[in-house]
Each structure stands twice: as structure tokens, then as C-alpha cells.
Amino acid sequence: MPLKITTWNVNSLNVRLPHVLDWLAAHSVDVLCLQETKLTDDRFPTQALRDAGYAAIYSGQKTYNGVAILSRVETVGEAADVVIGNPLFPDEQKRLISATFKGVRVVNGYFPNGQAPDSDKFVYKLAWLEALAQWLDRERTQYPDLALVGDFNITRDDLDVHDPEAWRGQIHCTDAERGWLSSLLDGGLVDAFRSFDPPPKSYSWWDYRQGAFRRNAGLRIDLILLTQALAQRARSCSIDREARKREQPSDHAPVTVEIESY
DNA sequence: ATGGCCCGTAGAACGGGA
Numbered sequence: 309m310p311l312k313i314t315t316w317n318v319n320s321l322n323v324r325l326p327h328v329l330d331w332l333a334a335h336s337v338d339v340l341c342l343q344e345t346k347l348t349d350d351r352f353p354t355q356a357l358r359d360a361g362y363a364a365i366y367s368g369q370k371t372y373n374g375v376a377i378l379s380r381v382e383t384v385g386e387a388a389d390v391v392i393g394n395p396l397f398p399d400e401q402k403r404l405i406s407a408t409f410k411g412v413r414v415v416n417g418y419f420p421n422g423q424a425p426d427s428d429k430f431v432y433k434l435a436w437l438e439a440l441a442q443w444l445d446r447e448r449t450q451y452p453d454l455a456l457v458g459d460f461n462i463t464r465d466d467l468d469v470h471d472p473e474a475w476r477g478q479i480h481c482t483d484a485e486r487g488w489l490s491s492l493l494d495g496g497l498v499d500a501f502r503s504f505d506p507p508p509k510s511y512s513w514w515d516y517r518q519g520a521f522r523r524n525a526g527l528r529i530d531l532i533l534l535t536q537a538l539a540q541r542a543r544s545c546s547i548d549r550e551a552r553k554r555e556q557p558s559d560h561a562p563v564t565v566e567i568e569s570y
Numbered sequence: 571a572t573g574g575c576c577c578g579t580a581g582a583a584c585g586g587g588a
Contacts, residue, residue: 371585420588422588479588513588516574516587518573525572527588529588
């Protein structure tokens with residue numbers, strides 16, 4: 309049985325729950341990692357998802373951030389070894405949740421936006437990234453089959469940017485952010501989507517304004533990174549642009565990797 | 571040139587997103 313893992317920034321699970329349920333019914337992925345749920349844990353729609361066949365783990369807060377992992381009970385069952393946040397980086401902001409499914413370690417992150425390179429939020433972003441890299445080094449020794457997924461808020465290079473000149477040096481495109489991502493790739497993680505030689509101008513996020521989706525004026529910032537052991541078993545990785553065409557869509561599209569035999 | 575949208579918290583605009 310292939311194992312399908314999806315990452316999707318839903319920009320409010322309250323608003324997007326009908327879309328998520330429809331999408332799950334149509335795609336039947338095994339693990340769905342969500343970001344920007346914007347829900348406190350007491351308001352998480354556990355029952356509606358359970359009725360759809362999915363168990364959930366989650367870490368949320370009011371208004372901002374919030375992450376969750378849904379798992380298809382019939383195929384992969386419940387999450388094991390759940391870790392909330394980064395043990396090396398105490399953080400009020402709920403941006404990280406990790407668990408194991410059928411031996412695959414899934415680390416799901418809503419990476420800080422950073423706002424602007426000269427802002428305090430950018431300082432926080434770089435600290436958050438550095439701490440994540442340190443913790444990942446540990447996790448990878450414990451879990452050889454690991455997937456780091458989520459809304460990275462980083463473009464790998466100009467191929468991930470619709471207008472590189474306009475974005476040069478801007479947030480998501482700075483040398484510091486890209487350098488951090490490069491060091492992860494140099495350290496052996498594989499950018500699943502890029503590894504399948506995708507067509508140019510493949511993006512995962514489009515601004516709500518200016519008809520950006522219609523013009524395909526987007527960025528690829530939602531990524532799935534796999535350890536080499538896991539990447540060898542990856543069969544495909546795709547971005548579901550159809551989800552972005554729906555009424556009241558998230559500004560991000562789901563990204564799915566299919567892994568051979570679990 | 572700038573901002574143009576969406577969401578949550580409000581209970582009007584505003585912060586934040588990217």
C-alpha cells in the first residue's frame with residue numbers, strides 16, 4: 309500500500325472545514341498535515357473529522373498559527389510518539405507538531421513568516437529555523453524515515469518565484485532563509501517536489517489580490533523534505549492547483565507525496 | 571507609484587499574512 313502524505317495551509321480550519329472534508333473524500337490521503345488552523349484546541353472539529361475516518365492531533369491557539377495532523381484510521385491508524393513544538397525552543401506560538409505513522413516520522417511546521425528582513429519577526433524566524441535544524445539532527449538519528457513538511461515560508465531559489473526581480477531580497481527570498489534551506493538539502497534532505505523534475509512556474513501559494521492565481525503569480529513555499537531513505541521510496545509529488553480554484557479557497561494549495569509500501 | 575484580498579477579533583478598523 310502506498311502512503312500518501314499531504315501538507316496544506318488552510319488559513320483557518322473554521323472557514324475551510326467543508327473544503328477539507330470534501331478534499332479528503334476525493335483524495336483519501338493517509339496523513340494530512342494542516343497549518344494555520346487558527347483554533348484553540350477546545351474548538352478543534354475532532355468529531356467531524358472522525359466521522360470522515362480521520363483521527364487528529366493538534367496544537368492550536370486563538371487567532372494565529374495552529375498546526376494539526378490528521379491520519380486515516382483505516383490505513384495508518386492513530387499517531388504515535390506525538391511531540392508538540394520543538395523541545396529545544398520554548399515558543400508561545402503553536403507552529404510545530406510531530407508524530408510517527410507506520411514507521412514514518414512526520415514533522416509538520418508552520419514556519420514563521422518573518423514579515424520583512426529588517427523586522428523583529430525576521431530575527432524570530434531565523435532563531436526558530438536554527439533551533440529546528442538542531443532538533444532535526446537529533447530526530448533524524450532516531451527516525452531514519454523522516455518527512456519535514458509544511459508551510460516553510462521560504463523559496464528555495466528563483467525557480468520558486470513568479471517574479472524574481474520584484475521579490476529579490478524580500479521576505480521568503482533572502483539569502484539567510486535560502487541558506488538555511490540549502491544547508492538542510494546539503495545535509496541529505498530531499499525536496500520531494502523538485503526531485504520529480506516538475507514543470508517551470510509550479511507554485512503552491514498565490515495572493516488573494518490582483519487575480520494572482522489567474523495570472524499564476526505565485527510562490528512555492530509549501531514543501532515536503534524527505535530523508536534519503538524515504539526519498540528512495542517516493543513515487544510522486546504533486547501540487548493540487550484545483551483546490552485553489554474552489555469558492556472561498558485557502559491561498560495555499562495542498563502538496564502531496566506518495567511513498568511506496570508501508 | 572500604491573494597493574487592490576482574506577481571516578479573526580472585533581462590534582470599527584486593524585494586525586497579520588506572503
